[in-house]
Amino acid sequence: SSELTQDPAVSVALGQTVRITCQGDRLRSFYANWYQQKPGQAPVLVIYAKNNRPSGIPDRFSGSNSGNTASLTITGAQAEDEADYYCNCRDSSDNHLEVFGGGTRLTVL
Amino acid sequence: QVQLQESGPGLVKPSQTLSLTCTVSGGSISSGSYYWSWVRQPAGKGLEWIGRIYTSGDTNYNPSLKSRVTMSVDTSKDQFSLNLSSVTAADTAVYYCARVIRGTHYASGSYDFYYYYMDVWGRGTTVTVSS
Numbered sequence: 001s002s003e004l005t006q007d008p009a010v011s012v013a014l015g016q017t018v019r020i021t022c023q024g025d026r027l028r029s030f031y032a033n034w035y036q037q038k039p040g041q042a043p044v045l046v047i048y049a050k051n052n053r054p055s056g057i058p059d060r061f062s063g064s065n066s067g068n069t070a071s072l073t074i075t076g077a078q079a080e081d082e083a084d085y086y087c088n089c090r091d092s093s094d095n096h097l098e099v100f101g102g103g104t105r106l107t108v109l
Numbered sequence: 110q111v112q113l114q115e116s117g118p119g120l121v122k123p124s125q126t127l128s129l130t131c132t133v134s135g136g137s138i139s140s141g142s143y144y145w146s147w148v149r150q151p152a153g154k155g156l157e158w159i160g161r162i163y164t165s166g167d168t169n170y171n172p173s174l175k176s177r178v179t180m181s182v183d184t185s186k187d188q189f190s191l192n193l194s195s196v197t198a199a200d201t202a203v204y205y206c207a208r209v210i211r212g213t214h215y216a217s218g219s220y221d222f223y224y225y226y227m228d229v230w231g232r233g234t235t236v237t238v239s240s
Contacts, residue, residue: 031214033226035156042205042233043148043156048226049212086156090224096169098225100148100156 004087004101011107012077020072022087022101030090032070034063037103038083046085047072074106082108111136113206113231121200121238127193131206131231138187139164144209145182145189146227149202157202161209161225162189196238203233 004024012018022032031050035043045054047063050070060075070089074081084103091097117129131145138145147159160170162180170178174193182189193200207227214221 030222031224035227037156042230043227044230045226045228048210048228049214049224054228088156088158088226090222093222096161096223096225097171098158098161100158103155 006101115234
């Protein structure tokens with residue numbers, strides 16, 4: 001089982017705002033990254049170090065953190081945002097290992 | 110623009126060693142302070158971090174795989190590799206290689222912690238473990 005917990009599935013109406021969450025104690029200490037994965041494709045980095053967007057990622061994607069919960073927010077979800085989303089962060093201060101959340105399947109209605 | 114491409118056998122027999130190579134193009138594997146990772150994904154399941162290597166050869170491995178994993182880097186060929194020994198059907202997955210950036214978080218002007226993120230990914234290669 002993953003030590004970063006994500007809801008298995010979330011849905012959002014087209015054009016509305018959706019928040020995808022990731023919970024885990026390590027998020028109190030380390031930044032979360034978020035990856036988008038569409039069927040049959042490799043993951044794509046959409047948010048890194050809590051709230052930074054790589055070049056080319058639309059500004060409707062944003063990240064935040066509160067306590068042991070990291071969030072990915074899509075403001076004005078588009079049909080092309082339908083995908084699986086994975087959070088990821090360092091494992092602990094004693095090592096430089098990484099863990100992934102179990103993933104959230106986002107459906108845009 | 111840097112691109113990554115995984116290569117290796119698509120079929121491996123149980124108990125044998127899975128060997129994959131990731132070729133870096135559009136830039137040198139030694140340029141910049143990048144790390145290089147492997148991630149895998151069984152069909153219909155989530156992502157699993159396998160490990161990370163620096164061009165110096167320093168490595169970090171997932172504890173659940175550590176006894177069976179070896180990563181190496183060949184800077185002359187701009188390649189890094191993954192060896193996973195004693196494979197079973199549970200190792201059947203799509204294997205991805207990725208470029209890793211390490212950032213530093215400072216608190217009150219002093220080092221606090223390092224963080225990592227994977228900014229460039231290969232397309233992935235499917236490996237099936239079966240006799």
